[in-house]
Amino acid sequence: MIIIKPHEGCVNFVTYSPDGGLLASVSEDCWVNVWNPTQLHTGQPVWKSLADSRDQEDEEVSDQDFRFLFDFDNSGVSHAQFTTDGKSLLTGGWSKHLRCWSAQEGTPDWQVKKPGGIGGVGTLVVSRDGKRVAFAGGQMGIPEKVFVLDLKTQAVVRSLRGHDDACGALTAGPDGFASGGADAHVRFWSWESGRCYHDLAMRGIVRGLIFSPDGMHLAAAGGSIVMVWEMVLPPSKRGRRRPGKVRRFRGHTDQIQTLDFSPDGTQIASSAHDGTVRIWDVASGAEVRALAPKVGKLHGVAFAPDGLTLAFSSDKGHVGIIDVDG
Numbered sequence: 001m002i003i004i005k006p007h008e009g010c011v012n013f014v015t016y017s018p019d020g021g022l023l024a025s026v027s028e029d030c031w032v033n034v035w036n037p038t039q040l041h042t043g044q045p046v047w048k049s050l051a052d053s054r055d056q057e058d059e060e061v062s063d064q065d066f067r068f069l070f071d072f073d074n075s076g077v078s079h080a081q082f083t084t085d086g087k088s089l090l091t092g093g094w095s096k097h098l099r100c101w102s103a104q105e106g107t108p109d110w111q112v113k114k115p116g117g118i119g120g121v122g123t124l125v126v127s128r129d130g131k132r133v134a135f136a137g138g139q140m141g142i143p144e145k146v147f148v149l150d151l152k153t154q155a156v157v158r159s160l161r162g163h164d165d166a167c168g169a170l171t172a173g174p175d176g177f178a179s180g181g182a183d184a185h186v187r188f189w190s191w192e193s194g195r196c197y198h199d200l201a202m203r204g205i206v207r208g209l210i211f212s213p214d215g216m217h218l219a220a221a222g223g224s225i226v227m228v229w230e231m232v233l234p235p236s237k238r239g240r241r242r243p244g245k246v247r248r249f250r251g252h253t254d255q256i257q258t259l260d261f262s263p264d265g266t267q268i269a270s271s272a273h274d275g276t277v278r279i280w281d282v283a284s285g286a287e288v289r290a291l292a293p294k295v296g297k298l299h300g301v302a303f304a305p306d307g308l309t310l311a312f313s314s315d316k317g318h319v320g321i322i323d324v325d326g
Helices: 037-042 064-068
Strands: 002-004 011-016 023-027 031-035 047-050 077-082 088-093 099-102 107-110 119-124 131-138 144-150 154-162 167-172 177-181 183-190 198-200 207-211 216-224 225-232 244-248 256-260 266-270 277-281 287-290 298-303 308-316 319-323
Touching: 002 037, 002 256, 011 298, 023 077, 023 319, 031 037, 031 077, 031 088, 037 319, 077 177, 088 119, 088 131, 119 167, 131 154, 131 167, 131 177, 144 167, 154 177, 154 183, 177 207, 198 244, 207 256, 216 256, 225 256, 266 298, 266 308, 277 308, 287 298
Parallel strands: 011 077, 077 119, 167 207, 256 298
Antiparallel strands: 002 319, 011 023, 023 031, 031 047, 077 088, 088 099, 099 107, 119 131, 131 144, 144 154, 167 177, 177 183, 183 198, 207 216, 216 225, 225 244, 256 266, 266 277, 277 287, 298 308, 308 319
C-alpha cells in the first residue's frame, strides 16, 4: 500500500486514464494533480494545476448558502474523468464549472460555464462513444438540470429537466446514461433525444452511481449499503434495459461516498466514511476484502484498468494505491 498527502482538502475524486498510465486526483483545495501511478510514492505529479477557485465573483450566493452547498461535496474541484481516447482530462468545479486539460501536459484547452443556476458542476460523465459529456451539480434544495455537451464543438446541445434537488452522480452505460440526485431518484436518459426513459425511486440521496463495464449491472450507494440491480430488458424484450430487483450488500458502518466496478465487472469497490475500502463479489454479494488505510474518512475509489490495483482518497488530502491482485 502506498499513501501520500498531496492535497490540503478533501480529495473528492480519483480516476485512471483508459490505459492506466495516469491517475488524476481532484480536491476541494481547488487543485488537480495528475500522477504516474508507478511513481506515486515520490509525491511528484506529472503535472498539477490550480483548476478552480473559491472566489464568488461569478455567483450571487450568501455565505450561508455557500456553506450549505458545500455539504453536498461540490467544493473546489469535485469530479474528473479522462476522455475515451485518453488525450484529455475533464474536471468539474465550483466556479470554473467544466474544464478540459491536455492529459499529458496539463495545459488548459477550454472551459464551459454551466447555463444558469448556481452550485457549479459536481459531477460529469463521458459517453461511451466519446462524443458527449453530461454534467450537473447544483445546490441542495433547488431543482437542477442535467446538461449535455458535444465534445467536438464544446457546445451545450441539450438541457434536461434533471432532478428536483441537487444532482451529484452520473454514469454512462451502453443504452444511455443515468443521473442520481438528492431528490432520491435515479433517472435514465437517452443521449440522442434527451428523453427520460425510466425513473427509479430511492430512499435517500443517491451517491456512487456506476454501471458495470458491460452495462448489465447498476450499482448505487444508499447510506452504508451498496445496492446492485441487474439491468433487464422490458417484457417485450425490446427497447432499453432497466433495473430489475435490487440486492443489498452490507458491511460498511458509515456513509459510502464512491463506487467502482472492476474492469471485468465481477467485483465492486466501495469507499466510505468508516475509513475502509471494501471489495464485493457481484454474483454473490459476499465481501471479498476490507481494507483500512487508517487515514480517516475515505472518499474516492477507482480500479486501475488492469484490475490489479485500486486507488483511493481521503477527506484529509490523502491519495493511495492498494494492490488487490490475489
